[in-house]
Amino acid sequence: MPLVDNSRDRVPEPGTAPATTQPSATAKPTALESMGGPMGFVYSTVPVVIFVAANAFLPLPLTVSVALATGLALTVFRLTRGERFSSAVGSLVGIAITAGVVAWTGSAKDFFVIGIWAAFAGFLVTFCSAVARRPLTGIMWNLLHGGKHAWRDDRTVLRAHDVATLAAATVFGARFVVMQWLYLKDSTGWLAAAKIIMGAPLTALAAVVVIWAFRQSTKRLAKAG
Known part of the structure; x- marks a missing residue:
């Protein structure tokens, strides 16, 4: 006779919690998925x-x-x-x-002009915030976690956000310098190539650094309450 599995019908012994199948936690999105x-x-x-x-x-x-x-x-x-x-x-x-x-x-090259100056604005904001020792990524992390953490008092956390914010500033700055140079040379085709190469791929690299800084902050501050 075939064996019958009656494990589902068993009553749990006193003092033991019934076995339940919990759904797995939602995995955090990767840098590529977040974009x-x-x-x-x-x-x-x-x-x-x-x-x-x-x-x-x-x-x-x-x-x-x-x-x-x-x-x-x-x-x-x-x-x-x-x-x-x-x-x-x-x-x-x-x-x-x-x-x-x-x-x-x-002018066809002006298809890229807004992106060029947006990159310049992004560079100014991120670089100046890092120089002022109030890195933008740290401010963002704190706001996302209730704005109640003294994150700048933790040297490790502050250093991580300095790195992440400067990584973002580097991407913005490089994008502005290269594309502005091509804009002044009226190179519409190369402007398109630069926008593609220096767009999502570089942004993804900077996002990896930002996510690393966020995780460092959560590990040291959020869990500590």
């Missing part, structure tokens, strides 16, 4: 490639229209996949603004 995963890189790359490719063959007004149509198509695709409305539409708004700048100035 939208591989598709996030695609979403940020496709409009740039389409714009530069169209600009090589089409008049500028038609190129702007193609860029807007691409952004709209990507937005619809992302919404049908169930992505957050704010993320999908936010990307479309960004493309619309850059396309509007190009239409206003009549």
Whole structure:
């Protein structure tokens, strides 16, 4: 006769907790996942490639229209996949603004001008916060944890956030210097290449350092109460 497993029908002995199967805790997202995963890189790359490719063959007004149509198509695709409305539409708004700048100035290289100066602003904020010994990533971590931790009093935590904030400043600064140089040289094609290479890949590297600093802070401060 086949053996029957009656373990599910057994009554637990007094003083022992019943065995239950608990769902595993939700895993923390990786740096790549926090940026939208591989598709996030695609979403940020496709409009740039389409714009530069169209600009090589089409008049500028038609190129702007193609860029807007691409952004709209990507937005619809992302919404049908169930992505957050704010993320999908936010990307479309960004493309619309850059396309509007190009239409206003009549210069294809101005498709990148907002990103260039946004990188400069990011560099100023992150670098100045590190110099003032109030690194931005530490402020962000503290706000996310109730804003009640004296994180700057812990040398290890402060040093970790100095490193993370300077890593972000390096990415912003490098992006600004390279792209501004290419902008002044009217190299629209190389601007596109620089935006792709110095965009998501470098941001992911900086995100790894920031996540490391966050974990260091949580290990030393949040658990200590």
